[in-house]
């Protein structure tokens with residue numbers, strides 16, 4: 001779970017469209033269209049990867065008008081199922097598996113069980129898939 005207080009913002013005048021930000025963004029929030037990077041605010045978890053990598057300092061992290069909660073409720077699904085799924089992935093439910101989004105293995109498992117229908121999870125589905133299928137090739 002993470003409360004996201006910031007969001008990446010692109011200065012189009014500085015952006016060179018090199019796609020580095022797009023490549024490092026784990027949530028798919030950053031996309032280069034017509035040689036300019038664009039952020040989908042609702043998908044940005046403020047991990048600062050794009051900010052750190054941009055060679056021309058075209059990205060700044062700006063405060064959000066409203067904090068955004070990125071989370072899935074483990075309490076809404078069967079606890080035994082969560083434990084079982086985590087065990088299959090050799091993870092403990094309380095193990096932090098994604099620093100960028102502050103997500104625990106139990107949250108991922110709950111989201112998978114809920115078929116990823118949680119609105120709050122939509123932003124990091126690409127990351128979730130990468131993590132999940134690495135465990136189950």
Ligand code: SF4
Nearest residue numbers: 025044045047048050
């Ligand atoms: S701060 Fe992180 S999540 Fe947001 S656009 Fe940049 S790389 Fe993507």
